[in-house]
Amino acid sequence: MTSKHKYHFYPILSVLFILTLTTASGQVGSRSFNFNQISETEYRNALHNNFNAIPLRTIDSSRLEKALQLIDKTYSQHEIDLAKSELYESPRCLTSFYGYYPELNILVFLIQDTHFENAIFLKESEGFPNKWIDRFNGSYGVMSKSGLWIGLERQDCDNYLQIEICEITNRGTWTILRFDFKTIDINEDEKAPILWVNESTIYLATIEYNNMEKMGQKKFYEIKFEY
Numbered sequence: 001m002t003s004k005h006k007y008h009f010y011p012i013l014s015v016l017f018i019l020t021l022t023t024a025s026g027q028v029g030s031r032s033f034n035f036n037q038i039s040e041t042e043y044r045n046a047l048h049n050n051f052n053a054i055p056l057r058t059i060d061s062s063r064l065e066k067a068l069q070l071i072d073k074t075y076s077q078h079e080i081d082l083a084k085s086e087l088y089e090s091p092r093c094l095t096s097f098y099g100y101y102p103e104l105n106i107l108v109f110l111i112q113d114t115h116f117e118n119a120i121f122l123k124e125s126e127g128f129p130n131k132w133i134d135r136f137n138g139s140y141g142v143m144s145k146s147g148l149w150i151g152l153e154r155q156d157c158d159n160y161l162q163i164e165i166c167e168i169t170n171r172g173t174w175t176i177l178r179f180d181f182k183t184i185d186i187n188e189d190e191k192a193p194i195l196w197v198n199e200s201t202i203y204l205a206t207i208e209y210n211n212m213e214k215m216g217q218k219k220f221y222e223i224k225f226e227y
Contacts, residue, residue, distance in 0.1 A: 033224065033226070035221060050195045057099050070133065071095060074133045098138075104168070116155075117151075119135070119141050123169075128171075150163060164178050204220065206221060
């Protein structure tokens with residue numbers, strides 16, 4: 001369950017794809033997107049020249065503790081109850097440091113939920129709001145070099161996943177786009193099942209379950225959007 005305290009500075013585009021077609025497109029206001037099936041060759045080629053930001057996995061311990069203390073003040077009742085159910089003394093035990101992106105000045109933490117991880121973003125700047133640090137989809141999360149994050153939320157069935165794309169700035173973090181998929185799952189066998197191709201294009205490696213004959217069929221998709 002994700003937090004109810006989401007910032008909505010931008011309208012959220014919510015689209016439900018029943019993937020029986022190889023392409024889909026749409027528009028809400030000035031925002032548009034295209035969802036296309038691509039070849040495995042295209043996906044493999046993009047792996048060698050991707051647009052992913054590379055995080056540092058360790059930072060100074062005092063800096064880490066300062067960030068964790070900020071997060072301590074924002075745990076929801078759901079997170080507190082989940083920690084107790086797992087016999088943890090504090091929801092901090094559900095929280096892990098994902099990485100620091102020095103060129104973007106973004107710290108990323110993941111908080112374990114029942115079936116997935118939520119992501120928390122911090123920027124070390126005076127204007128960044130820290131009274132409430134919001135939660136965003138974090139499973140299989142990938143940051144782009146331009147500061148956009150894509151993450152998944154997986155429910156209790158593997159072949160149901162929700163994709164969220166959000167932006168982290170000095171003024172806060174908000175959702176740009178949401179995509180709900182009912183018939184595919186991310187391909188966990190891929191070393192990099194999600195990758196940024198450029199600042200507005202994402203490739204996904206998936207397993208599709210749209211009918212019994214094609215159960216477990218590997219497919220590759222492109223999400224291209226304007227925002």
